[in-house]
Amino acid sequence: MQLDWLHLGTLVMAAHVLGAIAAVHAVINTRTSQGAVAWAVSLVAMPYFTLIPYLFLGRSKFAGYIDERRLENEILRNRSHPTEWESGDATETGTFPDISSARGVAAPGPAEYLGHPVIRTLTRLSGMPFLRGNAVRVLINGDATFSAILEAIERAERYVIVQFFIVRADALGELLKDMLIAKAQAGVRVYFLYDSIGSFDLPHRYVSALQQAGVEIHPFATKRVFVNRFQINFRNHRKIVVVDGERAFVGGHNVGVEYLGGNARLSPWRDTHIEVRGPAVASIQFVFIEDWYWATQRLPEVGPSTRCPDDMHCMVLASGPADKQETCSLFFVEAISAARTRVWITTPYLIPDEAVFSALRLAVMRGVDVRILIPSRRDHHVVFAASKLYAYDAILAGVRIFRYRPGFLHQKVVLVDDIAAAIGSANLDNRSFRLNFEIMVLTVDRRFAGEVEGMLLDDFALSDEIGPDDYRGSPAWRRMAMHVARLFSPIL
Structure with missing residues (x-):
């Protein structure tokens, strides 16, 4: 003893x-x-x-990783950036030293509303220009999203790009695999990138079947030479599909039946994707090229984007842990700060950093209608507990918080006033702000903003606005659990 x-x-x-x-x-x-x-x-x-x-x-930092990734991105952006960035479609290049040297200044759409300083800030932050001449379509929930994606892949003639954080070998994953195999065997180039940790349970047989059919498929990992199971930071959380340079898809869905409502505990799953046509497709495609080159040290054979009859202004904002600035967090700060009448945000995880939370408080003080829509069901207990405490703090600051009733809410949407909307993969949490690779597409167009507004109004109608009692009415042990959970908010 x-x-x-x-x-x-x-x-x-x-x-x-x-x-x-x-x-x-x-x-x-x-x-x-x-x-x-x-x-x-x-x-x-x-x-x-x-x-x-x-x-x-x-272990949020690997020796040399950030410098190496940053150098590769700078080389690619200087030498291999899309020709669309140099065309008349670009509102701003984002690389100018001052306002007087900018080309294509004062496009009436975004500059008239947001003001030139905001346009300049966002283009410099993203390193990508606003591009005019695009069409964007909202895809609400999994059926609409995957119907559109699979239909586009079916029509592919030259190449298909697929990138997801999570890929499961379930019914949806098998359907995607079979379609990609068929296209590869028909002579279409297929590039498939998946995150090595997000898709950790993807079986070898799934990957092998695609490889044998001629699909170029690779995992994304922090280290190129091996997958470090101890490093689950720096995950590639992006969801990208591009077909022939004509159509691109970005949003919150991964590949799995739960995104179609297959998980009874979280069903119906609420998520949003968008379909993009026009020059902005080249920017979305370039984000994939940067990730693909990191994983393989090869450039995929892709073509330019095609024009479309619409004239929406779009900017692609790709963020990640190798950025010189904290791109994702600063994007939210700038978007919230630009709001004059309203800013509506939907996010599955509400764990803002101090800069974003300050921007939200200041927006309320300006008289802006600030609303945040979050889930009422939990998929991660610690994150959900921390989110409840941040929701309480936000309510005390005047932010209106709503909980979506029907099922789990996973969409990532920002609506600013009646003209600007951003949809993509970034959550309102530190993991998206600083640890994950994310992508958002910002549109500046009144008609599209109206569509997003209608979608969110439908969501709010299925939600309950919560007040301080949501926190105060909780048992003492649960309130304590929320405070303990918030201690870990910088790593959630």
């Missing part, structure tokens, strides 16, 4: 020593002060529970 106590004491001491060492590592390497404090406190106080999670979540 004495020996057992000795062993237990040794293990406890070792855990605390390792926790202290890991806490020092976290303070030195974590990208934000909030994250550093959260990890350091938890590693010192509770090393038995946090050492293993730190191996998976806390």
